[in-house]
Amino acid sequence: MRELTTFEKSLLNFLQKSIPIDSRPFARIAEELNTDEKTVIEKLRELSSEGYLRRIGTFFDSDKLGYQGILAALQVEPSEIENVAKFVNSYSGTTHNYEREGKFNLWFTLLSKDDEQESKILSEIEKCHGVKKMLRLKATRKYKLNVQFKLQ
Amino acid sequence: MDEKNLTRLDKEIIKVLQGDFPICEEPYKVLAEKIGISEEEFLRRIKNFVEEKKIRRMGAVLRHREAGFKANALCAWEVPPEKIDETAEIMCKNSAVSHCYDRTTAPNWNYNLYTMVHAKSRQECDEIILKLAEQTGIKNFQVFYSKKEWKKTSMKYFCE
Structure with a gap:
């Protein structure tokens, strides 16, 4: 990946904070960055096609839409990790799934409609070949959720 | 649960918003047309969702590894229950904690207590974690560095 220009960094920093809820959002962003709408749109298309942007869009509060979340940690036989990871991914409620260093080597977050759906899915995963242990870690309080990376 | 308060139109709006946001002059108009409502109505309802905190944020997410954040650690902390608020407060103040x-x-x-810590290098990430431990006085913790991303996606609500 190439080095980003100062303008690209400020554009990405701004865009991570918010997209104006306005008929012409990119024109509003352009005003803030002392440029024009066309430049912002072209630059964003470029950065998007180069793979810097995972997503532009709307982030909902899953609790407020009636979903519940859980973090689960698995201790998986290293030779089975790919199979287990793919099985975990097959559930549409799996939003994050990371292989990590350490005794618990696969961590994922799952969103479900209710306790029943959640425990059914977790039990199916727990029975998966190669899974030695599972921790079910339910959030009781969210102090911070702010995934923004300031580019300098 | 608030879901029962969501109308069919609310769910249509949520579904269209969780797709790709069009990069063009009038993105909201493009999305509103997809579900057959006016741009004004669409913008008004989005603002309501923001007020009701159903929407946390409209914005971009970077591929943080490509953007240079190569060390990403999940830290699990053992915090005495009576110290949890003050400990969390200290951790949240650090911009490396997402x-x-x-x-x-x-x-x-x-x-x-669980935190995600992001840094450019493993050394920098270790230093941040040690600093958090020092500032909070929490001695019992475990660090799980990301090795491979198998999935990272936004939830598709109301699609089942």
């Missing part, structure tokens, strides 16, 4: 959640414990697993 998530900070209090979670239930499990048998033989007393860790109750």
Whole structure:
């Protein structure tokens, strides 16, 4: 990946904070960055096609839409990790799934409609070949959720 | 649950918003047309969702590894219950911390506070974690560095 220009960094920093809820959002962003709408749109298309942007869009509060979340940690036989990871991914409620260093080597977050759906899915995963242990870690309080990376 | 308060139109709006946001002059108009409502109505309802906190944020997410954040660690901290608020407050102040959640414990697993820490290098990430430990006085913690991303996606609500 190439080095980003100062303008690209400020554009990405701004865009991570918010997209104006306005008929012409990119024109509003352009005003803030002392440029024009066309430049912002072209630059964003470029950065998007180069793979810097995972997503532009709307982030909902899953609790407020009636979903519940859980973090689960698995201790998986290293030779089975790919199979287990793919099985975990097959559930549409799996939003994050990371292989990590350490005794618990696969961590994922799952969103479900209710306790029943959640425990059914977790039990199916727990029975998966190669899974030695599972921790079910339910959030009781969210102090911070702010995934923004300031580019300098 | 608030879901029962969502109308069919609300769900249509949520579904169209969770797709790709068009990069063009009038993106909201493009999305509104897809579900057959006016741009004004669409913008008005989005603002309501923001007020009701159903929408946390409209914005971009970077591929943080490509953007240079190569060291990403999940830290599990064992915090005495009476110290949890003050500990979380210190951790949240650090801009390298993206998530900070209090979670239930499990048998033989007393860790109750979880943070994600992001940095450019492993060394920098280790230093941040040690600093957090020092500032909060929490001595019992475990660090799980990301090795491979198997999935990272936004939830598709109301699609089942």
